[in-house]
Structures are given as C-alpha cells and as structure tokens.
Amino acid sequence: xxxxxxxxxxxxxxxxRIDDQHKQLLNLINALSQIGQSDKPVDPEFVKKVVNTLVxxxxxxxxxxxxxxxxxxxxxxxxxxxxxxxxxSQVEEFRDAFQNSPDSKVLTNKIATFLSDxxxxxxxxxxxxxxxxxxxxxxxx
Numbered sequence: 612x613x614x615x616x617x618x619x620x621x622x623x624x625x626x627x628r629i630d631d632q633h634k635q636l637l638n639l640i641n642a643l644s645q646i647g648q649s650d651k652p653v654d655p656e657f658v659k660k661v662v663n664t665l666v667x668x669x670x671x672x673x674x675x676x677x678x679x680x681x682x683x684x685x686x687x688x689x690x691x692x693x694x695x696x697x698x699x700s701q702v703e704e705f706r707d708a709f710q711n712s713p714d715s716k717v718l719t720n721k722i723a724t725f726l727s728d729x730x731x732x733x734x735x736x737x738x739x740x741x742x743x744x745x746x747x748x749x750x751x752x
Contacts, residue, residue: 643662
C-alpha cells in the first residue's frame with residue numbers, strides 16, 4: 612500500500628477540526644502501512660499501540676463528526692452514523708485478530724489497506740456530501 616499524502620484540495624472539507632482529525636487518522640494508517648512493508652520483523656507491541664490508538668481516536672473523531680451532523684440536521688445522518696459504527700466494528704475485529712497473530716505482516720498490511728481504502732472513500736464521498744449540505748444553506752450552521 613502506498614503512503615497517503617494529505618492534500619487539502621483532495622481530502623480537505625474546509626472544517627479545520629475535522630480536517631485535522633482526518634490528517635491524524637491518515638498518519639496512523641500510514642504508520643501501520645510502513646510497518647507492514649518494512650523488511651524488519653513486526654514489533655507486536657508497537658502495532659498494538661498504533662491499532663489501539665486508532666480505535667480510540669476514530670471513536671472520538673466520529674463522535675465529533677456526528678455532533679456536527681446532528682447540529683446541521685443532516686438528513687443522511689442515520690446512514691452516516693451506521694457507516695461509522697460498522698467501521699469501528701471492523702477495526703475492533705482487526706484488533707482482536709491481531710491479538711492472535713501479533714507478528715503477522717500479512718494482517719498488518721490487510722488492516723492498513725482496509726483502513727486506507729475505507730477512510731479515503733468515506734472522506735471523498737460521504738463526508739463531502741455533508742459539507743455540500745452544510746454550505747448549501749439547507750441546514751443550520
């Protein structure tokens with residue numbers, strides 16, 4: 612998996628707090644990817660720390676984002692929130708699988724690829740939709 616470089620033009624939503632959180636999530640995903648692609652053996656404690664940080668940070672980020680969506684009365688909030696819950700469930704499953712195979716480069720790469728694909732798609736499609744709604748004048752700011 613190739614490192615994801617943040618670009619305001621591509622990934623930026625124009626909401627500093629959310630953009631900063633997305634950058635941090637991408638940094639964590641890139642760290643996992645780097646571990647999986649390294650010639651060095653996997654350091655299980657470091658990967659465990661990154662995955663746990665990712666789970667916690669993602670939960671906090673989604674809570675912030677969902678507060679914003681509720682405040683906007685965003686009509687697709689239920690689906691957006693469901694996507695968040697499914698993502699957290701999948702990441703927790705990966706975390707549990709990693710506990711059983713802590714030195715697996717294959718699993719580390721699988722986790723990083725899933726996270727990268729999901730997050731970039733989520734930002735580019737679902738998050739950009741609520742930003743369009745927010746700035747269309749349809750919802751309260």
